[in-house]
Amino acid sequence: MRIDIITVLPELLESPFEASILKRAIEKGLVEVHLHNLRDYSSNNYKQVDDYQFGGGAGMVLMIEPIDKCISELKSVRDYDEVLYMTPDGEKFTQGIANELSLKGNIIILCGHYKGVDQRVRDHFVTRELTIGDYVLSGGELAAAVVSDAIIRLLPGVLGDETSALTDSFQDNLLAPPIYTRPAEYKGWTVPEILTSGNLPKIEAWREQQAIERTEKRRPDLLDD
Template sequence: MRMDVLTLFPEMFDGVFNSSILGKAQDKGIVSLNAINFRDFAGNKHSSVDDMPYGGGGGMVLKPEPIFSAVEDVLSRRTQERDKSTETEPVSPPRVILMCPQGETFTQRKAEELAKEEHIVFICGHYEGYDERIRQYLVTDELSIGDYVLTGGEVPAMVVIDSVARLLPGVLGNENSAVSDSFSTGLLEYPHYTRPAEFRGWKVPDILLSGHHANVADWRRKEALRRTWQRRPDLLDHVELSPKDRKWLEQLQAEREHGDPIG
């Protein structure tokens, strides 16, 4: 996969792209990550990328020309690279994602969808907003990471890139890690324990030391359901629950109603 980020502050991505999982993924050739300063495409002597909004109002608005030109340059370079390679498949159009507080809330399901793409371009804005023609005629998606406002789209783009990249085959050392993460199954993840088996009098649940894989799997499912029910019950409305799951949730509810400890 190739991911290009259009930003006014490409230096913000240096540490993120070259460290930890993302750095290793690039070293393996699994993903290509590029930060591009769209000010380089301003096309005017002052390299300005914003202007006052028509109709008046506070703040500055990002102009369409630099961003359109930057995206078109990215597409042109990708086509040239493909032409020089031995691949014969035509270049598929990228997903062009506008990081924006007005966008669709980013979720694990969206990350899984984007992980199937070959090329993603992220646009990170600043100032008051974007010229509306960028939304109308250039982008394919608008994404938000939550109902709050940040200085720019760089940090949200980093969040999405990290979430998507770790789903690509070969990125994680253990391929099962992404499968069992919180939200991947629709539930929050079950508790984890490691050595020592007893620490300051606090013991690891006996079942995890039993070596009985079926019982461990059953315990983990129950604990994932419990944690989701306690912390994010809204998620249960969107999870396919088995009869065993429903019975366990009914037990949890009964224990709460009767004031019994939920164990």
């Protein structure tokens, strides 16, 4: 998989891909992540990529020309399955969407900034618009990092145990059940006996029931879906 991220603040995105699981995935050649500074595609000496909006109003808008140049250059080299745009009014990003995107080959992620991008970018270049929550960030960079992390960890070979991602919260519209590790007793607080019984079928049944109960209590909306 290859992920190309278009941003006006590439330095904000460098750190997430230089540590932990994401770094190992890149080093193992399981994914390529490339950051593209939108200012490199500006047509003037001031590296301008934003301008005032037509009709007046507060806030600057990312211009269509540098975005067009960047996306067109990327597409001249390879085909892309998706051009994602991170925006507060996009489709809510979910585990299901992460699963779907993890099966793609090449993805472009465009980070919104200021008041957003010229609408013509959304009309003619973007294939899917995503948000990570009902709130507004100063830019789409952190959201792009979140989406990239959620996708990359699903790629075969990224996690030490490839079945681990299958038991994450939201995979079956259920939250994950409680988990425990050693010691079995600590300050009088004990691990449920079923987990130390060695009876795997009963353990799995217990975990499923716990997942259902936790979801009913904390996120009943998931069960409606």
